[in-house]
Amino acid sequence: MAAVLGAGVGVVGTLAVAALTMTATRWQVRTQAVDAHAQWRRQVRRDAYVALLNALGEVNEDLFEISMYMYNCRQPEELHTHERMLHAVAGTREVCRLAWVVELEGPEEVRGYAHVAGGKLNVWLVCLSDWYEAVRDGRDASEAEERTRAGMHEVEELIENLIAAASEVLDGVDQPPSFASTRLARP
Template sequence: MDQGLAAVLGAFVGVVGTSATAVLTGRYMRQQARDQAHIDHARWRREIRQETYAATLVPITEARAVAREVSRALVREDADAEVGSLLGQLNELIQTIRASCARLYLEGPEEVARAGDAVLRALRVVDNNLVTWKQSRASSPESVAEHIERHTLKAAELAHSVTRFAHEASKALDATITA
């Protein structure tokens, strides 16, 4: 074989090899950039969801504590002004939770939003029960034990819905990592 032809063939193979390597490297780099963007987006999404879930769970926890204070005040037969003030705090927290639950529908998934709504419904039932208890203290033939029993049942239902909400939120956060 002629040395000139060998040199041309060698140069041709070198150019083709270099070009092919450049194309493959470019594709690999684009895919790697897409993968990294997907990972970054998933991480960002998880952080937003985590903030949203916490912003819902914090007032839920506070509302449960206030509801316990109201029931204890009603058992002790504290003044209506104190009970009324506590019920006002509870109502404000319920409004905060309602706003947070609306945001859950934006951040998703739907299971978390439905679980948040279930907490809100259960909390409203507890609130209504406490208001009824307060209003009927003077005139109701029901005993304090009946009110306590009813409140205990409603508070247990609330606790169950809060546990379900926390479970669904945790499951959604874990799914964001693996997605």
């Protein structure tokens, strides 16, 4: 009788250890999958953010150089300015394309800044073009110059905010998942 009782306890103990081992293994596999997905998601977002910021930086540099030339010279150099404007237009299209990727990848904190990026560049570009044409045609350019300056500041502020939001999102994704987020759902 004692042997049967001992065998029963042994079987129950073995089954309990097996169940605990299975649960721990499932939890570990799920945790690793969540960690791998979070790392992949962070990398995809990082790549999208970097591409958008690089494109924004290039267009910002083009428009800034044209603005500085206009501020300092007051006489637009047709060929140089026109080529830079065309480059900025192409760059703005690229920013819009990359912004769509960032809008897709999100999250909301970054999506909003990406959504307005192309528009703010276009506004600056149009204001700068108006200023350029007013100076070239000998008209009063003070209003267009002021709008250009405002557009430049809006783009600079957008870039700063986008960098801050993207950094916050990427830093937050690095946090290890909590136990509650890695629990397996029961059927």
